[in-house]
Amino acid sequence: MQSVKKNHASASANAKPGSTAEQPWSLDEHWPDLMASLADQITVGVSSLQNGIDLLLAKERITALEHRALSIPTERLKMAGISTQQINRFYGGRIRQSHEKVDMAQLVEGILQERKNELGVLGIELRRKLKPVEVLVDPTVAYTFVNAVLDWGLPFGSRIDVRMDMNAWPKHARLQVRVSNDGVPPSSTAMLDSLSWVLIRQIAQTAGGIDIDREITDEGVSFTAMFTRTVQAVDGISAVELSDDHSSMFKSLSGIYVLTVSPALQIRADVRDALREIGVLSDSVVDFEQAREAVRSRMPNLIIVDAEIKGNAFESFRRDLLREVFEFPFLEISPDDSSFDMSGFGELSMAKVGRGNIREALGTAVMFELAKMM
Numbered sequence: 001m002q003s004v005k006k007n008h009a010s011a012s013a014n015a016k017p018g019s020t021a022e023q024p025w026s027l028d029e030h031w032p033d034l035m036a037s038l039a040d041q042i043t044v045g046v047s048s049l050q051n052g053i054d055l056l057l058a059k060e061r062i063t064a065l066e067h068r069a070l071s072i073p074t075e076r077l078k079m080a081g082i083s084t085q086q087i088n089r090f091y092g093g094r095i096r097q098s099h100e101k102v103d104m105a106q107l108v109e110g111i112l113q114e115r116k117n118e119l120g121v122l123g124i125e126l127r128r129k130l131k132p133v134e135v136l137v138d139p140t141v142a143y144t145f146v147n148a149v150l151d152w153g154l155p156f157g158s159r160i161d162v163r164m165d166m167n168a169w170p171k172h173a174r175l176q177v178r179v180s181n182d183g184v185p186p187s188s189t190a191m192l193d194s195l196s197w198v199l200i201r202q203i204a205q206t207a208g209g210i211d212i213d214r215e216i217t218d219e220g221v222s223f224t225a226m227f228t229r230t231v232q233a234v235d236g237i238s239a240v241e242l243s244d245d246h247s248s249m250f251k252s253l254s255g256i257y258v259l260t261v262s263p264a265l266q267i268r269a270d271v272r273d274a275l276r277e278i279g280v281l282s283d284s285v286v287d288f289e290q291a292r293e294a295v296r297s298r299m300p301n302l303i304i305v306d307a308e309i310k311g312n313a314f315e316s317f318r319r320d321l322l323r324e325v326f327e328f329p330f331l332e333i334s335p336d337d338s339s340f341d342m343s344g345f346g347e348l349s350m351a352k353v354g355r356g357n358i359r360e361a362l363g364t365a366v367m368f369e370l371a372k373m374m
Contacts, residue, residue, distance in 0.1 A: 046074055050075075090199075099138055101136060102139050104227070108164050109128070111146050111147060112128060119160075124158060125160070130164040130165075133166055136231055137210075141203060145200065145203045145225075146175070148199045154179065156179045156220050159179070160177065161177070162176070162177050163176040163178075172211075176222065210226070213225075259291065261291045262333065270359065274363055280366065287313070288316075307352075332352045332353070334355065336355075338357055
């Protein structure tokens with residue numbers, strides 16, 4: 001006991017004024033260092049393990065299938081280590097940012113191309129709709145952010161929809177990622193508050209100018225990021241030049257195909273004639289069962305629906321269609337003869353044209369709806 005007291009006294013005597021030698025130790029103060037050390041050990045250890053697995057394959061001690069089975073958990077551990085390192089660096093302010101004009105559509109497309117093989121191996125069906133929009137952000141930070149969003153969402157389903165466009169208001173660049181599970185339980189690795197989600201939140205907080213939101217449903221998860229430092233956008237309506245010259249006004253509609261759903265012969269005929277005037281090809285069916293068959297045969301660019309048959313059958317049809325197409329325009333033929341309303345920018349928003357206003361207003365409404373899709 002005497003030696004213990006002597007050592008303690010010696011330590012106190014040698015402590016410099018203002019040092020922490022006499023302060024009680026607290027994990028709260030040391031957890032960033034602990035986190036960094038843990039992340040380093042994970043990445044180094046996993047790299048050695050992967051090298052060993054690769055060597056076994058090279059020596060034909062394991063099959064390619066066994067190599068893949070062993071590599072999957074190894075890759076997950078490596079990703080956990082890397083994510084932890086990145087979280088710690090962002091939290092500690094050790095990321096030097098250089099804000100530049102970044103075309104987010106181009107950046108997202110590049111990432112999707114890089115991960116194309118990985119998504120194929122996982123059996124992930126990918127769809128994207130990317131519009132050019134520039135944001136003031138550090139390119140490396142943006143790259144890490146988008147990858148983290150994908151890492152967070154992928155375990156929740158087998159189909160992923162990625163969209164980059166401009167929010168209607170406020171005018172901010174918008175990244176949307178929706179992952180659907182098709183009724184299949186999510187992967188055992190799916191966690192709402194995973195390391196990838198912590199990284200997403202930390203980047204949004206550190207980078208600034210990024211507002212994030214997520215939604216969880218029975219069909220999967222959806223994620224939205226708003227970039228408040230948007231510097232350039234493509235306005236949807238300007239994608240089609242409006243003029244009194246019909247040849248230039250509707251030249252962008254060449255190749256467009258529209259499907260009309262109505263039990264009323266007169267409505268189907270009026271819509272057909274109005275679409276023909278603007279050079280749009282169309283077919284018509286009487287109900288949503290026939291509409292399903294028509295869509296399977298050829299996917300239209302827009303669907304016109306008679307308001308008289310809007311109901312559960314329509315909602316089921318639209319819901320199934322939106323599972324196949326990330327965004328799809330519908331236009332309603334209203335019983336109010338003189339009605340004419342453009343749609344908003346929500347996924348379920350619909351334009352309306354009155355029965356008695358089809359010849360005069362349908363062409364403009366169709367053009368507006370298609371312009372938003374460009």
